[in-house]
Amino acid sequence: MDKAVFPAGAYCRAVEGIIAAGQRMDRHGWVPATAGNISIRLPDGNLAITRSGGHKGLLGADGVIAVDMAGVPLNAGDRPSAETLLHCQIYAHDPQAGAVLHGHSVASTVLSMLGGDALVLEGYEVQKVFAGQTTHDARVHVPIFDNDQDIARLSRVVAPHLDGMRAGYIIRGHGVYVWGADMDTALARLEGLEFLLACELEKRKFG
Template structure:
């Protein structure tokens, strides 16, 4: 398989840049331990409305150019036989709901997995300076609600449960015992939000251990 710049595989400049950014994001998420085994998926919205998204099943910290494929806005692979992320529909849903969304990240951190298994339908973050990484947040003195949805292997059904909650979601969401979904206008913003959210979840976990 050719490299990222192999024009036979990736003819368009925007797609090439997206592939490079997705590979770099996967490495960064792996450094933090958020994509164990084959966990996690990553996408970027392309200027033509298609998505560059990780292929299903690979290690997201070890992605090569052939680990990223192109799907349309409904998640259908552009090349016959390509198998996009099993959770592609959740990416499509975010892009469809938020015209500003340019990149979506999904990881399986220990903190998101453990905290969401403790119960409840949301985690409320309150009083942390880092909350300001989320859209519209200008102070630590605010409550940021991160919804938790029960895990479901039927992704279409899961997306139906998530749908009514997407309006006003500032920090992304958590799937119980599974991981987080975070997005932003571009990959840098999405990564900053993911890093911010994971930092806050790690703080929450540490605090609960001390109680």
């Protein structure tokens, strides 16, 4: 899309980054229909985040809005995603977080519905994409939380576990949340996690 359509400055760059991330996630099939949401922390402490109801692979500048750290739109009438509070929670918990990604892949959806409160990943070289991981010879726990349409209540369930999340988390039957210091880091972690989840799904197919 022509950069001239964007407002100037940091918000412009955030919008461009979110649009590019949406297109990349769409190419992998991680944001079907209107699923998923994407955000970036702005220098003033507010957030740029995808508007509710849009296809993330077809975003234009009007598909991204600004909200404050409580998830309240800065422009009256804008409608953020229902899950904006989960983005706000991550940014509030981790001052280094600069971008948050939420996708709905087949692997994360199916694996999370097979039971258990976490997936354990071990033996994979790609584990090293996650913060603090330097070897394949380690175990990475990915918590799974039951889906809840009451996002405030869900955020309270997630909160006690945020410190230990190296690879993000999964909402059961729903999808993953991953974040990083910037969009490139967040995307690398998302792609790493989705690759590992796809491997786990394939392993289970073979028993």
